[in-house]
Amino acid sequence: MDIDMREELFHQAKTWVKEAGEIIRNRIKDPLTIDTKSDAKDLVTQMDRAIEYFFVKRIKEAYPSHQLLSEEGYGDDVTTLDGTVWIIDPIDGTMNFVQQKRNFAISVGVFHDGIGEIGLIYNVIDDVLYTAQRNNGAFKNDQKLPTLNEQVSLDKSVLGLNHFWLCENRLVDEKVMQKLVKKVRGARAYGSAALEFAFVAEGTLEGYLAMGLAPWDVAAGMVIVNEVGGVTSNIDGISLNLLQKDTVLTCHPAVHQKIITEYIQKGRK
Template identity: 30%
Template sequence: MTQASLHPMLNVAIKAARAAGSIINRASLDLDILKINSKSPNDFVTEVDQAAEQLIIETLLQAYPEHGILAEESGREHGNKNSEFQWIIDPLDGTTNFIHGFPVYAVSIALAHRNVVQQAVVYDPTRNDLFYATKGRGAYLNDRRLRVSRRTRMSDALIGTGFPFRRGDNFKRYLKMFEAVMQECAGLRRPGAAALDLCYVAAGYYDAFFETGLNPWDVAAGSLIIAEAGGLVGNFTGEADFLHQREIVAGNPRIYGQLVQILAPYTRVITQEALDEDASKSAGKASGADASGEVAKKVAAAPAERKRGPVRIKKTDKSSDDAPI
């Protein structure tokens, strides 16, 4: 897709992402003077995150002042909160990598219309790699059309993931998932920037990806890019409600289906039937770990192939719980 043929809204998002990337690249040259604050233990925000986010918001609202904004560092403080159009922004996904000089981080910008993602940009400033997609028009890396991988066996698959990192995260649950997946696949990788991880699925570098606790700004752009590259995105039970449930699986259709079968027992997706049964047993206080075992019995793992639905964004208040960096 040539620059001239890009959707006007996508062009504005690309302009904003590249401008933010310039801020990030300049700051990366002198990390010693960087001001770093902690939002919570192991969860950092820098003045670069904030400056990049402000520049992105100004660029988007200058072009579309009537649109709404959902951004990682400032929530819904900008734009029209009642607009049918909402920009979903992560100005620097991979902040911990950035402050250590580990060159895996990205800018992520998506536009949703009536809660369905229509435009997506993920920009890797260290490599000058631009991943982008418009709904119905395919996904691209720079000028190259993207397609998910064609591998069909888990034993051949390279899988991406993200580790829990905050106090209070369910590390034991994750280690069980890690062990279950690790024994079935060719290898697991954890670079530490979910937006890029999702793009790597779209590009075929990974065959699939899974993580828990991700917020809309981490996955909105990447999920559309995967869908437009022919991949599937869902929660651990194969449903499309991954943003609401704070768990995500993505991959080429064949590996996606197999990975869902492995991860379904670890889901925190609670069906109404399971809630009713657990309430009668424990006065509605079943833990996520206990409930997942009951729910798994009621969940049918996703088939290897299924029809792609629209990537939807549920309006969600900014939350620090389990948010990646």
């Protein structure tokens, strides 16, 4: 993708994200229609669907040749990342949106021929926008984020984790995960993968570990974390395939491999 086109898409995406955020804030107290998807904990609301449709309509009108991979079914049947693909989660952290009315985000990633070109994560209620363009750094509300190049040890790290590591079909032995939790300075669960990626990028988390995320959960965050020198892979250290669900580990570069080799690989089932 040439620089001029990327710049155009970035400013257009930023405008749309801000507009979508305003819609959500204006309607945050409206009664919700809440449905479930895969199980009772996997929620979707009419707001998720409305915001996704908002993006689909604008993208298809402005860029009809672009593909759109999204969570709620309004996008395309994407089987390849060839060309330009928008990967969108209209509300990442729907349970937080429903229960707390905060701690959720709009996540928009733009990829071209499989390369992450643009990432935007918008913490709607706090009005905090994380952005990145490939090879142009990452920003928090237009303030450039520093590169993650300082030395960090695992015992002084804070990790984002979720309870799924303790569920029945866990991929890593829970005793090993308990050792990891005891080793680090602290563990947190925010309930929004997009926000946890953003927190890794800004350095308030040293890492985020999730058992199974979809492409729309991680696409924008990968671009942003990459721009500050962070590392994102699955739990085996392999690059993520953005056409399928996968385990995810995004980290400060100083602790990424250590978590894999000293904990995950030893506890792998």
